[in-house]
Structure formats: structure tokens, C-alpha cells
Amino acid sequence: MTASKKTQEAIKSRLHPRNKHNTRYDFKKLIKTYPELSQFVKLNKYKDESIDFSDANAVKALNAALLAQFYHINYWKIPPGYLCPPIPGRADYMHHIADALAGFNYKKIPKGAGIKCVDIGVGASCIYPIIGVKEYGWTFIGADIDPVSIESATHIAENNSYLKPRVSLKLQPSKKDFFYGVINKEEQVDITICNPPFHISAEEASKGTKRKLNNLTHTKNKEIVRNFGGVNNELWCDGGERKFVLDMVRESKKFSKSVFMFSSLLSKQSNVKAIQNALKAANASVINIIPMGQGNKSSRIIVWSFLTTDEQKNWVAQRWK
Numbered sequence: 001m002t003a004s005k006k007t008q009e010a011i012k013s014r015l016h017p018r019n020k021h022n023t024r025y026d027f028k029k030l031i032k033t034y035p036e037l038s039q040f041v042k043l044n045k046y047k048d049e050s051i052d053f054s055d056a057n058a059v060k061a062l063n064a065a066l067l068a069q070f071y072h073i074n075y076w077k078i079p080p081g082y083l084c085p086p087i088p089g090r091a092d093y094m095h096h097i098a099d100a101l102a103g104f105n106y107k108k109i110p111k112g113a114g115i116k117c118v119d120i121g122v123g124a125s126c127i128y129p130i131i132g133v134k135e136y137g138w139t140f141i142g143a144d145i146d147p148v149s150i151e152s153a154t155h156i157a158e159n160n161s162y163l164k165p166r167v168s169l170k171l172q173p174s175k176k177d178f179f180y181g182v183i184n185k186e187e188q189v190d191i192t193i194c195n196p197p198f199h200i201s202a203e204e205a206s207k208g209t210k211r212k213l214n215n216l217t218h219t220k221n222k223e224i225v226r227n228f229g230g231v232n233n234e235l236w237c238d239g240g241e242r243k244f245v246l247d248m249v250r251e252s253k254k255f256s257k258s259v260f261m262f263s264s265l266l267s268k269q270s271n272v273k274a275i276q277n278a279l280k281a282a283n284a285s286v287i288n289i290i291p292m293g294q295g296n297k298s299s300r301i302i303v304w305s306f307l308t309t310d311e312q313k314n315w316v317a318q319r320w321k
Helices: 005-013 027-033 035-040 056-071 087-102 127-136 147-158 202-217 240-255 269-281 309-319
Strands: 116-120 139-144 167-171 189-194 259-266 286-294 297-305
Touching: 027 035, 027 056, 035 056, 056 087, 056 127, 087 127, 087 189, 087 259, 087 286, 087 297, 116 127, 127 139, 127 147, 139 147, 147 167, 189 240, 240 259, 240 269, 240 297, 259 269, 259 309, 269 286, 269 297
Parallel strands: 116 139, 116 189, 139 167, 189 259
Antiparallel strands: 259 297, 286 297
8 A cells, every 4th residue: 555645745844944855755856866766656546656565675665765865874784573663753753842942942943962952762763863853953762671672773874974073872771860970960952752552461562553553554464564564562551652752751850950951752642641730740930732743643842941041041152162
């Protein structure tokens, strides 16, 4: 099954204005940049070039082509079965976060290597650092509890010249921690980002995958084949997204003076209130919800800070020159 022209246009229409992917994919250009994609591109029933988005290999090839064309990534390989993230949505997160920082800087986006971002759960794809370095020149620390993900992301960073000096990877030694073991005591971080595990169990993750494949193929799939991949720690954790972010909120309080702004993607609207209440109870000075959407799918980013207004102004004056 391939995405129709109408579906693609609906998806693109809700992306951030700076998103490089807010027009339809030009497969001829993508194939020219990344010839390996050609074997997966076919005419759909609307006579438009597209790929089968239920085919994991096709999705991976499309990602590699997009990264090569738009972000000048010459090497991008991820281990079999690991999450192959949809690039337009990941780019949206980075652009909205840049705007959130600009809101404290007279609407001017802070750019350059002096801006430090920590990616909690960087994954094997290293996707957020790729976009953040290319678009804004930021420096990244990518953290993950999975050594295979760290090894993969390290290979990607080391094999792309502009990433190598801007991206460092750290294995998080504790599955219960987020910032401990990643951010040094005296270190200043401008923003943290996170795409938390969505599901509460492996069973729920499998059901979600089956629903997505059924929607893509318009058939009932008995076999679970994740077109975007994903190992267990990338897709689910005990308590799911809500518990994960609530635990992150609790630990973030311990880094209230070290980090200018924290953030996390929230896929479920039903989780927003509980997390907002936890942040209010923790005396966060800033709690904002940034809506995002692609086609019929809506999500949001929650951002928070513990710095006072004066502390925010001093931070910006000292670091965002």
C-alpha cells in the first residue's frame, strides 16, 4: 500500500513552516542522491511515485535518502529491528523547540556550538542530533540505556564530518535515571529533548503496530512486522509514556539550575493533565504545551523550566550571545 497524493498533502500541511519536508517527496531527486531507494519506488493507484510504507526496508531506504538530500548525511546505518523514525515529525520537534528558546531571546533563535542539547533516548538513528546540528549548529549529548543504540549512533556521528565535533554519546548506566550520569554537576545545558516510550507493555506495542499496518494496507495483518522498527526499550516501558515523563519531571527538579529548559514529546492527550499537575507541584516556573500534527495524527511537546525570570535573563545574556 502506498500513500496517496491527498494523504501526503494533508500530512505536509500541518508541519512547521521551516520543516524541509513540508512539500511532497521528489522521488527522482531522492533516487539521484541515494540510488538504493530506486528499487522501492513504484507508481501507486494515483499514478504518483511512492513507496510501500508497510515495508520496513523501503522506509529505511527513504530515511537514508532524506538524510542524504536534506542533511548531507553520507553514512547512516542502523541495526536490524531498531527504530527507524519518521524524519518529518522529528524535524518538527526540533523546529518547535528552537522557537521555544527564541521566546526567551526576543524571538531570535539561539544558534551555534555554544547551545548545548541533551537527547534522552537518542536511539540507534541519532536523528535529533543530525537535525539539530544541521539546522541550528547546536552541540549534542545523546544518551541511551542501550549499548547497541549508543554504538550505532556513535558510528553515525563519527562517519559524518560535521557531526563528529558536535555530537557525543553517553551510555546511561541506570535504567531508572535520566540526567544523572549524563549531565555533569557543573555543566550547563540549554535544552533537553526526549521521545519517550509510548506503550505500557510489549502486548500493547504489538497491538499498536498491528493497527498501524492495517491502516496502511487496508487489510488485517496477522504477522507483526514493524515497518518503522523498534526494540522493546524504544517502544514500551512499565507505566508507559505517563510514568516515564513523570519520573523525568521528578529528576529534572534536581537539575533545576543546570538546565535552562526541559522538554518531552507527549503522544497521548490524556497524559497532559497529570504531567502539568506534577510540574506545578514541583514549582516549575514555566510549563508550556506546544501542539504538533501530521495529517490526522496530533501530538504535543511539553516544555518546562525551574529558573526564575531573572535567572532566565542572566542565562540568555551569558550564553546566547
